[in-house]
Amino acid sequence: MSLRIILITGANGGLGTAIARAFLVERPDNFVWLGIRQGGASTEHLLAENPGRCRPVGLDVTLPGAWQAAVAEILAVHGRVDVLVNNAGRHDDALLAQMTQESWSRVIAVNLDSVFYGSQTVLPAMISQRGGRIINVASLSALLAPAGQTNYAAAKAGVLALTQSLAKEVARLGITVNTVCPGYIDTEATAGLTGEARQKAQASIPMRRFGRPEEVAAAVRFLACADASYITGSMLKIDGGIL
């Protein structure tokens, strides 16, 4: 049985872990490379639950050299990369008037530059294979552009545009490129929302609840599956009906 090789960035976060699990549960021939940043949370639990079916790889998504090394390691082991999930992200909210240049640059680097580096690094393998799936995790912030998130909203809106443009470039090579836009999801990114702020956020969601990481992971898994073969350049909202 030939393996389907999947690389997920930010795989040690709440959403990344859920996406990894979704692929591991989906098919026995899925092999998941867990892209993790040094110093991030452990992936030991995933490795223990799925012996021989996933493996961590060090990957600071903001460094082109780190991408080259990680993808070279994957190709050395498996000779192919079938799915790239650009999931790594971070936000650092502040009003633009008070935002530091460091905050701006770091958020753009983690959320947008990473998608450029990652896509560019896996494309030669996918072109050679005559197929592949790139799935970018953006955010509803790309569409809502909330106050206090000029850096994050701009980066994620950039991911949407990059997705659409790249999808057109590689469509005839059998490679699809799509985005998911999660709204309020119960992960470490929204853990800071407590009390009144959380209640207010919840009230803005027609479903009156935050989403679960598994609900985003299911959409990512779908965009990578054979049934999604004619979907490219698309954006799928997972937001409980906010937009």
Place this chain on the structure above:
Amino acid sequence: MNDATEIKAQIKRMLVENLMLQITPQEIGDDQPLFGPDGLGLDSVDALQLVVALDKNYGLKLSDAAVARKTMQTVSSIAAAIAAK
């Protein structure tokens, strides 16, 4: 068939197979421009595939865009770059 002729024949087969051209390898001239309306009519996406195929098949790395443009003008220019590698 000498080495140069054989490499050119290989390149033509590679072009047809990788780019799914609707012509035979024999219909491609050694010095026929690969890109543009007066030549084979390849476009930028074909160029992308060609760069990957040349790296995979011959270890020819064309990461610099200007060098890639110059190298991929014709079958002969590609063959020369492979020979000079």
